[in-house]
Amino acid sequence: MEYLETLLKDEGLVKGNTRSGLKLQDLIMNAITYLDTRTEFWRQQKPIYARERDRRILQQKWKKQRAKPSDPHQYLLNSMEEIDLLLSKGDAEGSYKKAQQVLKNIKSWKDDMPNKQEIIGNLHSCIGAAQMDMGQMDEALKSHKKDLEIAKQRDLPEAKSRALDNIGRVYARIGRFKEAVKVWEEKIPLATSSLEKTWLFHEIGRCYLELGLLEDARNYGMKSQEEAEEAGDVEWQLNASVLVAQAQGNHLVFCTVMFQIDTFVIQKLLSHSNL
Structure with missing residues (x-):
């Protein structure tokens, strides 16, 4: 979160767009909000x-x-x-x-x-x-x-x-959360699109995270990430990567989130650092 907040201070970076047309400032703000208010997910x-x-x-x-x-x-x-x-x-x-x-x-x-x-x-x-x-x-x-x-x-x-x-x-x-997992896992065969599966796998993974079952949370997070990539949804790729990082440990949050933000962001960072 601290690193994402420093990105917001880079005016040249935040004014840019991803390849999908999403403003980088909005994407970064969404990531910060997601990390800061995770309980809002259930609302x-x-x-x-x-x-x-x-x-x-x-x-x-x-x-x-x-x-x-x-x-x-x-x-x-x-x-x-x-x-x-x-x-x-x-x-x-x-x-x-x-x-x-x-x-x-x-x-x-x-x-x-x-x-x-x-x-x-x-x-x-x-x-x-x-x-x-x-x-x-x-x-x-x-x-x-x-x-x-x-x-x-x-x-x-x-x-x-x-x-x-x-x-x-x-x-x-x-x-x-146990009941939620049971119900949502029953729904999996009925999900018909990558976007629906992205959301569903993410929900199940979040429940496992709340239950402290980190390996299950990580596995569903990776499934959600794969479906988000298939759907071409950048924001859900970010959400899924955050879930995977949380299940693995906080020291991996930066790596996974930055990987999913977009190749475009990495290119902009490199150009700003004169590398």
Whole structure:
């Protein structure tokens, strides 16, 4: 951290960009914040990629059907977008109330409605996310477990992945790291992209680090690093390298972090040192 802070004083360096277009100043600041406030990791909202994925799945299933003025599918899509928007704006209570109202409406509809149970599971997921943001962890866990139960009953892999994702988050946030690891490791075969695997392996590794199981933490950190490189995500490469360094010992933090920041940074450092 001390070394990263000295980099910020080098105006010529911090004004530059990485090959991916990310400002070096932002990258270094993110690294410092990450090291300084590691507990904030457990307070993150559901990743944007996951929220967008859930909405995209619903849209793909329903967009083929012709919309009508009273089309329930259009009502649901609009409602889900509103629920998500309220949560992303920090209005967890508003998101919760909206999701509860939509859930009540859905349950009153005919049972022969296509994907009704899948929709109900999705709404339980939304309710759980809002409850988590409101600090209602026990209730959030119940909601996400309802989502998981429906996903298993209906054999819905995407929904199962989502539910396991969220259940693990609740466990991690309340310090039940063993349960979080168990849930997230069950999710591994369901992860479909390098970015998702990057985040997932990192979460599991962080739990092992909290449990003092350094070898397991290091192994998952390296897996996260590999997936981050595959995804081409510089920030997650940095996060993963920090996790690996912490699992190995503080004396390695500098080496691993500087390796992952970017080859461009190293070149700039060399040029500034007149080597």
